[in-house]
Amino acid sequence: MASDIKAMTAELARDPSSLVFLELGEALRRVGQLDAASRVLVSGLEQHPDLIGGRDLYARVLVDKGEYARAAQVWGTVLERDARHVGAHKGLGFVSFRGGDLDGALEHLELALAADPTDQSVISALRTVRDAAQELQAEVAPTDAGEDPLFAGLEGAEQGLLLVDDRGRVLGGRLLDRGGREVSEAVAAYLAGAAQEADRTARMLGLGEWRWIVAEGPEANVYVTPPTPETLLLILRDQSVPSGRLAMLAERAGAVARAWLEGQRL
Amino acid sequence: MTTRFRRALDNVTRVRGVRGAMLVAGDDGLIVAESLMEGVRGNAVAALAASLHKRFRQSMDAGAAGAPHFLHLQGDGGTLIVVPAPDGILVVAVGDPNMNVGLVRLEMLRAAEGLT
Numbered sequence: 001m002a003s004d005i006k007a008m009t010a011e012l013a014r015d016p017s018s019l020v021f022l023e024l025g026e027a028l029r030r031v032g033q034l035d036a037a038s039r040v041l042v043s044g045l046e047q048h049p050d051l052i053g054g055r056d057l058y059a060r061v062l063v064d065k066g067e068y069a070r071a072a073q074v075w076g077t078v079l080e081r082d083a084r085h086v087g088a089h090k091g092l093g094f095v096s097f098r099g100g101d102l103d104g105a106l107e108h109l110e111l112a113l114a115a116d117p118t119d120q121s122v123i124s125a126l127r128t129v130r131d132a133a134q135e136l137q138a139e140v141a142p143t144d145a146g147e148d149p150l151f152a153g154l155e156g157a158e159q160g161l162l163l164v165d166d167r168g169r170v171l172g173g174r175l176l177d178r179g180g181r182e183v184s185e186a187v188a189a190y191l192a193g194a195a196q197e198a199d200r201t202a203r204m205l206g207l208g209e210w211r212w213i214v215a216e217g218p219e220a221n222v223y224v225t226p227p228t229p230e231t232l233l234l235i236l237r238d239q240s241v242p243s244g245r246l247a248m249l250a251e252r253a254g255a256v257a258r259a260w261l262e263g264q265r266l
Numbered sequence: 267m268t269t270r271f272r273r274a275l276d277n278v279t280r281v282r283g284v285r286g287a288m289l290v291a292g293d294d295g296l297i298v299a300e301s302l303m304e305g306v307r308g309n310a311v312a313a314l315a316a317s318l319h320k321r322f323r324q325s326m327d328a329g330a331a332g333a334p335h336f337l338h339l340q341g342d343g344g345t346l347i348v349v350p351a352p353d354g355i356l357v358v359a360v361g362d363p364n365m366n367v368g369l370v371r372l373e374m375l376r377a378a379e380g381l382t
């Protein structure tokens with residue numbers, strides 16, 4: 001292996017436009033020389049930017065280095081060129097699962113399976129993610145309602161304010177559906193994925209930092225905003241509350257949340 | 267692009283600050299029709315808008331709020347709005363951060379109704 005790497009390195013030095021950079025990058029990745037693999041692939045992709053196999057490999061190297069967000073970005077560029085790329089969907093499935101976004105993981109793995117139904121690694125990964133999603137669902141159970149101390153005193157604190165971390169875990173507040181059933185955990189789990197999607201959308205479309213999202217539904221309106229970079233605040237109200245009023249409520253609840261988070265760090 | 271689709275999108279893009287409007291297949295994020303200013307990446311807007319709408323639909327379903335019939339993402343540098351139309355089509359608009367959202371909303375809802 002070492003002699004192969006040496007030979008391929010020499011070949012690439014002789015001809016920097018050689019496609020041997022792909023093989024060399026993979027070989028370096030396998031022996032754990034991740035920084036060297038990364039350098040070789042970045043340099044090679046500068047010469048061959050349309051080589052999506054090279055981008056896929058580069059993203060895998062980034063995952064090995066623990067740079068998950070950057071890897072997801074690179075796989076995103078692969079999907080822009082080939083929406084059915086199995087490697088990119090598998091990779092994004094893994095990154096989503098690792099970030100607690102089970103729904104995103106399922107979506108990507110199902111797309112990977114649709115593109116290649118024979119890929120056993122995808123089937124196995126799908127099974128793992130589905131099991132995790134079922135466990136999460138089983139943990140959501142009805143509980144008695146009462147005002148949450150975090151947002152005590154704010155309008156709707158007992159049923160329509162929720163503070164969540166960026167991995168979908170409830171930090172405070174409470175959401176109840178119209179039947180009085182607590183839905184905080186379930187909404188939090190999905191919300192983390194939705195917020196990641198909002199961040200990706202704003203970034204990739206040049207919309208700057210996302211500030212808030214309003215979604216109006218037949219049963220209720222929802223306002224989501226990140227009071228800090230690591231948290232999300234969700235306000236759920238019936239349709240009689242207009243979006244402008246939701247924004248005002250969010251401002252007050254956001255200030256409360258920031259103060260509370262600051263207190264937790266002390 | 268059919269006259270019906272063009273008319274639906276033109277009424278949206280006529281609003282000041284709108285950089286583009288599109289009809290997108292909600293299930294796969296592919297463009298059905300578009301009316302975009304130069305520099306707007308149609309494929310990316312379509313795919314991301316469809317994905318964002320899907321994610322929020324799941325979040326809202328979990329909260330028993332129902333599927334969103336209006337979705338507004340506000341960023342420092344721009345705005346994205348998604349309105350579902352019949353047959354799984356999404357009406358999508360992207361524009362400046364200070365565009366007249368009320369007017370855009372009205373035209374997008376009309377466009378969605380016009381697609382029935």
